[in-house]
Amino acid sequence: MNTNSEIPQEELLKKKAESIRNMFGSIARVYDFLNALLSLNFDKSWRKFAAKVSDVKPDTKVLDVCTGTGDLAISYSKLLNGNGLVVGSDYCHDMLKYGLPKIKKRHLENKIKLIEADTLQLPFRDNAFEISTVAFGIRNVADLEAGIKEMGRVVGPNGRVVILEFSQPTNFLFRRIYFFYFTSILPMIGRLISKSKIDAYSYLPQSVLAFPDKLSLKKKMEACGLEDVKFFTRTLGIVTIHIGRKPQHTS
Numbered sequence: 001m002n003t004n005s006e007i008p009q010e011e012l013l014k015k016k017a018e019s020i021r022n023m024f025g026s027i028a029r030v031y032d033f034l035n036a037l038l039s040l041n042f043d044k045s046w047r048k049f050a051a052k053v054s055d056v057k058p059d060t061k062v063l064d065v066c067t068g069t070g071d072l073a074i075s076y077s078k079l080l081n082g083n084g085l086v087v088g089s090d091y092c093h094d095m096l097k098y099g100l101p102k103i104k105k106r107h108l109e110n111k112i113k114l115i116e117a118d119t120l121q122l123p124f125r126d127n128a129f130e131i132s133t134v135a136f137g138i139r140n141v142a143d144l145e146a147g148i149k150e151m152g153r154v155v156g157p158n159g160r161v162v163i164l165e166f167s168q169p170t171n172f173l174f175r176r177i178y179f180f181y182f183t184s185i186l187p188m189i190g191r192l193i194s195k196s197k198i199d200a201y202s203y204l205p206q207s208v209l210a211f212p213d214k215l216s217l218k219k220k221m222e223a224c225g226l227e228d229v230k231f232f233t234r235t236l237g238i239v240t241i242h243i244g245r246k247p248q249h250t251s
């Protein structure tokens with residue numbers, strides 16, 4: 001009998017990465033629509049806020065990993081107001097396919113470049129960007145710490161690593177209502193609309209519940225070599241934005 005403990009760790013991570021890529025491929029067509037519907041359109045303001053608090057300067061070069069259909073990349077590009085450059089990377093071809101027309105529609109094709117790449121092996125030299133950022137993506141990366149380190153590698157000294165991710169509300173009453181919606185209603189609507197055979201919208205709450213809480217994520221970012229890690233919660237703690245700085249001197 002083949003058990004998980006007999007499969008090498010590397011092989012397991014590869015399998016996880018593959019099944020997650022297939023899952024996003026299966027919902028890419030309805031991803032934006034369901035994001036807006038299931039978050040009551042809050043998702044846009046969360047990304048906008050994340051871009052706003054990441055200390056963007058004119059000419060900043062931003063890398064948005066796990067960019068999916070490019071919404072966070074678009075938020076940064078709008079903030080840069082025609083300056084700088086944003087690169088959006090993702091390993092799911094279908095997600096990127098739905099991002100490109102959105103970028104063209106906004107005439108941002110010279111300002112946002114989309115590339116197919118694994119966040120665990122970014123095809124960029126060290127220190128190539130001022131900001132590396134991710135929205136709702138790092139939770140899905142098969143090796144969280146390796147993903148954060150890779151995001152840190154590609155930003156220069158004093159560069160920022162910005163993570164926007166779901167978190168767990170702390171208010172007792174709101175938490176109960178929210179969890180009922182998040183674990184029961186949301187997967188049902190997701191299943192009905194996406195018609196995906198892979199149950200992506202049940203995976204969503206499961207992966208959020210398994211993800212490190214705000215303080216643990218801060219500690220993980222610090223363990224990955226980032227400094228001054230601070231975080232901002234939004235919408236009663238449904239999401240949190242963590243920002244860490246790469247030290248001026250790395251040993």
Ligand SMILES: C[S@@+](CC[C@H](N)C(=O)[O-])C[C@H]1O[C@@H](n2cnc3c(N)ncnc32)[C@H](O)[C@@H]1O
Binds near residue numbers: 020091
């Ligand atoms: C929930 S979507 C988030 C998309 C987008 N950032 C947003 O704000 O809507 C997660 C994305 O992460 C991508 N992803 C997960 N693991 C990845 C990896 N190792 N490398 C590249 N992309 C990855 C998936 O393909 C998917 O497009």
